Amino acid sequence: MADSDPKVALLAGASGLVGSYVLEGLLDAPDFGRIYAITRRPLGRENARLANRIVQFDKLESQLQGLACQVAFCCLGSTRREAGSNDEFYKVDVEYVLAFARAARKAGAQRFIVVSSAGADTRSRVFYLRTKGEMEQALAGLGFASVDIMQPGPLYGWRRQIRPLELVAAAIMPLVNPFLIGSQAAKRGISARQVASAMIGAARSGRKGVYRYTYPAMRALAQVKPVRA
Numbered sequence: 001m002a003d004s005d006p007k008v009a010l011l012a013g014a015s016g017l018v019g020s021y022v023l024e025g026l027l028d029a030p031d032f033g034r035i036y037a038i039t040r041r042p043l044g045r046e047n048a049r050l051a052n053r054i055v056q057f058d059k060l061e062s063q064l065q066g067l068a069c070q071v072a073f074c075c076l077g078s079t080r081r082e083a084g085s086n087d088e089f090y091k092v093d094v095e096y097v098l099a100f101a102r103a104a105r106k107a108g109a110q111r112f113i114v115v116s117s118a119g120a121d122t123r124s125r126v127f128y129l130r131t132k133g134e135m136e137q138a139l140a141g142l143g144f145a146s147v148d149i150m151q152p153g154p155l156y157g158w159r160r161q162i163r164p165l166e167l168v169a170a171a172i173m174p175l176v177n178p179f180l181i182g183s184q185a186a187k188r189g190i191s192a193r194q195v196a197s198a199m200i201g202a203a204r205s206g207r208k209g210v211y212r213y214t215y216p217a218m219r220a221l222a223q224v225k226p227v228r229a
Contacts, residue, residue, distance in 0.1 A: 006033030007203070008068060010107060012100045013075030014052075015039050017157050018115050021196030022073050023050075029200060031226035036067060038100070057096045064103040071203045072104035074114040086127060094135045101142050111146040112139060113199045118153040118214055140210045147210045148202035150195055150218060157192030188215040197222035 009026055013019035014037035026035045027047050036051050037043060038060075043052045055063045076097050083089035101112055120132035139147050198213060201224035213221060 006031060007070045008032075008034045008036070009203075010036045010038065010064075010067065010069040010072040010104050010109060011075070012038045012073070012096075013077070014043060015041070016075050016077070017155065017192045018195050018199075019073075019075030021157070021193045022075060022199055025196055025200045026073075029226060031204065036069065038064070057092075057099070060096065060099045061103045061106075064107065067103075067107045069104065069107045069109050071111045072101070072107075072109040072113065073199055073203075074100055074112065075199075076100065077115060080128065089128075090131055093131050094138070097135050098138055098142075101139055101144075105142055105144060110144060111148065111203060112142075112144045113148040113150070113202050114139065115150045115152070115195065115199070116212075118151045120149075120151060136212070146208050148199070148205075148207075149210070149212045150198060150202075151212055151214045152190045152195050152218065153215060154189040155192050155195065156189055190215055190218065194218065194222050200224075 014023045078092040122133035124130040198218035198221035201221035
């Protein structure tokens with residue numbers, strides 16, 4: 001497959017905050033000819049290039065057999081409050097992400113692009129950051145030619161289910177961001193739309209290996225244009 005040929009994308013989490021913007025961007029992108037969106041419930045959206053696969057995430061790998069793609073985008077994620085317990089949070093943010101990655105690898109994906117978090121670290125004392133760190137570490141060993149990990153700070157944007165902390169971030173972070181410089185720039189707040197654009201930019205970058213992108217790098221990735229006009 002030539003680099004300029006339209007790609008097939010596999011997207012998990014298309015109904016979420018970042019995932020919905022990724023889906024929107026992929027459907028507008030000339031370099032993606034087909035998008036398989038993996039969700040628990042129907043998206044209620046029609047497009048000639050979109051195929052919405054309804055799955056049970058506990059059976060994800062078996063239910064995605066037979067698909068073929070070049071790039072996989074993973075926007076799965078929860079919060080401790082939404083999940084209800086540490087175990088359920090770990091299931092969504094690690095086990096489901098890895099199950100999706102394995103399914104994508106079997107489908108032929110050479111590039112895996114995922115949303116993690118600024119500060120992700122397997123040694124962190126913070127359960128959320130430690131969980132994200134474990135997910136990142138596990139992905140690096142699955143055999144993809146390229147793994148692109150987005151590590152945003154506070155996310156803001158509009159979603160169906162309002163999260164109070166995101167509303168606070170949307171109001172405060174544009175004022176705080178200019179004061180977060182140097183190594184602290186990774187903690188800057190960023191819009192979900194910009195993270196989504198960075199994920200699509202990563203798919204166009206051509207870089208091989210495992211890369212982690214914080215605020216400045218995501219801003220740059222969001223500007224990468226398609227090879228195909």
